[in-house]
Amino acid sequence: MADCALKNQLTEAMKDAMRAKDKARLGTIRLALAEVKKVEVDERIEPDDARVLSLLEKMIKQRKESIRQYEAAGRTDLADTEQAEIDVLQTFMPAALSKQEVDAIITQAMADTDAKTMQDMGKVMAAVKPQVAGRADMAAISQTIKSRLSNA
Structure with missing residues (x-):
């Protein structure tokens, strides 16, 4: 079985939240x-x-979302609850990449894949995604790559 540090970290955080009686975080x-x-039950794997x-x-x-x-519906109370959940989930995410770091990764991926046209978009995204997973917004990265390829 694969040892999953992130899952263990979640489990420990759950125990800490129980001890602290922090219901929202828990x-x-x-x-x-x-x-x-x-995922474990449906796919019979250890993620x-x-x-x-x-x-x-x-x-x-x-x-x-x-x-x-x-x-849009004027329900700021519910929006605040969702934001609080995002804040908790963000604590388990890796540190975000800076714009310069993302630009450097995209530039390197475009050079590695010899990307010149929009047809190369998939190759560049495939090269970039593993490097930025969980550390940058993929939609923003996609837009950046599109603009660079369309200007090339």
Whole structure:
């Protein structure tokens, strides 16, 4: 069985939240662990750190979308709850990359894949994604690559 440090970190954080009687944090961590458990049961695998990270990214993305919808409906109370959950989930994510670091990774990937046209977009994204997983917004990276390839 694969040893998953991120899953263990979530479990320890859940225990700490229980001891501190921090219900909001505890609930969010339990949701994250439930997602991990769902993958374990459905796919009969022990998810590695990369998979757990992608699950956390997905949960954060869902909450950002919910915030947008709640704010449009004037429900700031619900939006604040979702933001609090995002804040908890962010504590388990790796440190974000700076704009300069992302630009350097994109530049290197474009050089490595010899990307010149929009047809090379997939190759560049495939080269960039493993390096920035969980540390940068993939939508923003996609836009940057598109603009560089269309200007080339």
